[in-house]
Structure formats: C-alpha cells, structure tokens
Amino acid sequence: MPEAFIYDHVRTPRGRGRPDGALHEVPPVELATQVLQALRARSELDTAAVEDVVLGCVTPIGEQGSAIGRLAALNAGFDESVAGYQLNRFCASGLEAVNGAAAKVMAGQSELVIAGGVESMSRVPMASDGGAWYADPTVAWRAYFVPQGIGADLIATLDGYTRQDLDAYAVESQRRAAEAWAEGRFARSVVPVRDVIGEVLLERDEHPRPGTTLEDLAKLKPAFQQAGEEGGYASVAQLRYPHVEAIRYQHTGGNSSGIVDGAAGVLIGTAAAGRRLGLKPRARIRGYTSVGSEPAIMLTGPALASRRLLKRLKMDFADVDLFEVNEAFASVVLRFLRDTGVDPARTNVNGGAIALGHPLGATGAMILGTAVDELERRGLGTALVTLCVGAGMGTATLIERV
Numbered sequence: 326m327p328e329a330f331i332y333d334h335v336r337t338p339r340g341r342g343r344p345d346g347a348l349h350e351v352p353p354v355e356l357a358t359q360v361l362q363a364l365r366a367r368s369e370l371d372t373a374a375v376e377d378v379v380l381g382c383v384t385p386i387g388e389q390g391s392a393i394g395r396l397a398a399l400n401a402g403f404d405e406s407v408a409g410y411q412l413n414r415f416c417a418s419g420l421e422a423v424n425g426a427a428a429k430v431m432a433g434q435s436e437l438v439i440a441g442g443v444e445s446m447s448r449v450p451m452a453s454d455g456g457a458w459y460a461d462p463t464v465a466w467r468a469y470f471v472p473q474g475i476g477a478d479l480i481a482t483l484d485g486y487t488r489q490d491l492d493a494y495a496v497e498s499q500r501r502a503a504e505a506w507a508e509g510r511f512a513r514s515v516v517p518v519r520d521v522i523g524e525v526l527l528e529r530d531e532h533p534r535p536g537t538t539l540e541d542l543a544k545l546k547p548a549f550q551q552a553g554e555e556g557g558y559a560s561v562a563q564l565r566y567p568h569v570e571a572i573r574y575q576h577t578g579g580n581s582s583g584i585v586d587g588a589a590g591v592l593i594g595t596a597a598a599g600r601r602l603g604l605k606p607r608a609r610i611r612g613y614t615s616v617g618s619e620p621a622i623m624l625t626g627p628a629l630a631s632r633r634l635l636k637r638l639k640m641d642f643a644d645v646d647l648f649e650v651n652e653a654f655a656s657v658v659l660r661f662l663r664d665t666g667v668d669p670a671r672t673n674v675n676g677g678a679i680a681l682g683h684p685l686g687a688t689g690a691m692i693l694g695t696a697v698d699e700l701e702r703r704g705l706g707t708a709l710v711t712l713c714v715g716a717g718m719g720t721a722t723l724i725e726r727v
Contacts, residue, residue, distance in 0.1 A: 381418025420689025502676025626719020
C-alpha cells in the first residue's frame with residue numbers, strides 16, 4: 326500500500342472574525358486561493374500533477390458554498406484538470422480533509438492532492454447554514470442538543486475544574502503563542518494575505534493578546550450562562566446528566582477559542598509523485614480515525630479518537646512526542662490530559678485556539694501543519710493531532726517526521 330507523505334503546508338494568519346478584522350474584506354474563496362497559490366509557488370508545482378483539492382468548511386453556504394475547493398483551484402489559476410470539493414465534519418473538517426486525501430493516496434487512487442480548509446467567520450456567521458441538529462425539534466431532542474459552551478461548562482462541572490484552572494490554562498496558551506511568534510516558529514508556514522492591489526493586509530495572527538494575566542481574565546463574565554438559564558439549555562443537559570444539580574458557568578471569551586478568519590493547505594502525495602516532481606517529504610501520515618462520542622457534552626471525542634487510533638497502530642500515548650489538541654474550550658484540553666495522562670508540556674507547545682483563534686473549517690489543517698513544523702524544529706519523531714467535533718465526535722491523525 327502506498328504511503329501518504331506531507332510535502333508542504335501553508336496557512337494564512339488568523340484574522341479577527343468580525344467586521345473590523347483585518348481579513349473581513351477578503352472573500353473566503355480568495356483566502357483559499359492565496360493558500361493554493363503559495364503552495365504552487367513554494368514547490369514550483371506543475372498544477373496539472375494535482376488531482377484534487379479538498380477543503381473543509383463548516384458553514385458551506387453563500388460565499389463559502391458551491392464546492393469551494395474547485396472554485397479556489399480555478400481562481401488560483403490551477404490546471405483545469407484539477408478537481409475540487411468541500412466537506413464538513415464540523416470543527417474537524419480541515420483535518421478530515423487531510424485524512425480523506427491521505428486515504429486516496431494510500432489506496433492508490435491519487436498521487437498528489439491538496440487538502441485543507443477555509444472559514445471566513447466574519448463574513449459567513451457560524452450556524453447560519455441552519456440544519457436539523459438545532460432547527461428540527463425532534464432531532465435536537467434525540468441528540469440532547471445544547472450549545473457547545475454549555476457542554477464545556479458541563480465538563481468543568483463534572484470534573485471539578487475551577488474558573489482559575491480554566492483561566493490559568495488560557496494564560497499559558499497566550500504565553501506559548503506569544504513565545505512562538507517571538508521566536509519565529511510560525512514564520513516558515515504563515516503566508517501574508519494581500520488585497521486586490523497586492524498590499525499586505527495581515528502577516529501575523531491578529532487574535533492573540535500577549536501579556537494576558539489571570540487578573541485580566543477574572544474580570545470577564547461567563548459567556549454561556551444566559552443560554553443555559555434563560556434559553557433552557559441547562560435543563561436539556563440535566564436530562565442527560567440528572568445527577569448534576571447545577572451547571573457552573575465558568576467559560577468566558579478569554580478561556581474559549583477565538584472566532585477568526587483563515588485558510589490552510591497541505592500538499593500530500595506518494596513517494597513516486599515526490600520523486601517525479603523533485604519534492605522532499607517532510608512527514609508521513611501513519612493513520613487517522615474518527616469516532617462518535619456523547620452528543621450533549623459533545624466535546625469528549627479527542628481522547629476516544631486518539632486511543633482508538635493508537636490501538637490500531639499498536640502504540641501508546643507514551644510513544645508520541647507531541648500532541649496538538651484543539652483548544653475549543655479550556656476544559657476540553659484539561660479533560661483530554663486527565664483521560665490520557667499526557668504531559669501538558671508536550672501538548673499545544675505553541676499555544677492553541679484560545680490564543681490564536683479557531684477558523685472552524687481550517688483549524689485541523691492548521692494545527693497539523695504546526696505539528697510538522699515543531700517536529701522538525703525539535704528533531705522529534707511523532708505527533709498526534711486531534712479535535713473535538715460538534716454533535717459528539719472526535720477526529721485524530723498521527724504523523725511521523727521524515
């Protein structure tokens with residue numbers, strides 16, 4: 326069976342996902358276009374060799390609809406033979422795109438694929454696509470639908486994490502992200518986004534708040550209490566967890582992932598394709614999986630997916646050098662660390678979505694790329710990348726440095 330190699334990856338900076346954010350003026354197809362153009366330029370790539378462009382997108386409507394993977398390839402000037410599509414596994418969409426591309430390569434059905442994701446949260450608001458999950462009362466009832474923030478607060482309540490625990494994790498995420506930028510750890514992979522006349526709009530992540538302290542975060546109000554109490558979602562969660570007398574609302578905008586715009590791309594192919602095109606492999610994709618998890622909390626999938634994947638690969642958590650666990654909420658990572666026994670010092674070493682932001686469909690590809698870069702920087706061997714997923718799922722991928 327052919328191996329799937331990662332030859333390169335790039336991402337845009339993450340821009341604040343609001344009308345005054347630096348990337349708000351850029352349509353999502355243009356964010357994806359600039360990523361594809363950067364991959365082509367960096368590898369001097371004959372795009373006729375690329376067989377498909379797979380982009381994760383969590384809100385695939387309006388400007389993000391119409392098979393944005395194909396449209397981005399055409400807009401980037403790729404050969405017309407390059408196919409393209411989009412997929413949606415909620416927050417794991419970018420990583421699932423990578424996994425799907427790897428599957429095609431490993432099955433011998435493709436030789437070279439670009440996978441990644443895009444999300445312009447300032448232009449296409451989260452949840453604006455609707456859907457039976459929260460719009461159909463019957464489906465919502467059977468799935469115990471509650472907003473993710475309620476699930477995060479429920480984890481904190483069940484596990485006993487205090488507000489200080491969550492805020493301390495967030496402060497450390499900010500510190501690590503600031504250190505990573507100061508030391509140039511992202512420089513190789515972040516490509517500036519330009520406007521229509523070629524002027525740089527953004528060349529660094531816009532969301533981080535370096536120097537954030539516990540005292541700063543302590544001033545923030547709980548973000549999900551109103552939805553829980555006035556919206557009635559706490560009662561729904563307690564139907565699933567009747568032993569919980571009351572949910573303690575402790576997640577805020579400061580210890581939850583940031584709403585941002587961004588795009589990412591990963592060039593994946595066979596060894597033969599790399600040799601033919603003069604490309605040097607940077608990592609190989611050893612394996613991947615997705616699992617279902619309890620849908621009311623919906624945020625506990627990372628440990629389940631990681632455990633299943635490692636078992637399949639006949640590995641243990643101790644065999645993995647670095648972990649990237651998407652920081653959807655602070656309690657998600659704390660639960661993962663508690664369930665797996667993984668050392669926090671090996672997890673999200675360059676910060677995560679609390680500091681950097683979470684451009685839904687692109688995040689999985691972005692943190693996979695971060696893992697590739699960090700393995701190279703440290704001279705380490707393996708990294709596991711995982712995300713929690715809406716409706717109760719988890720996705721995980723294991724890569725090995727070449």
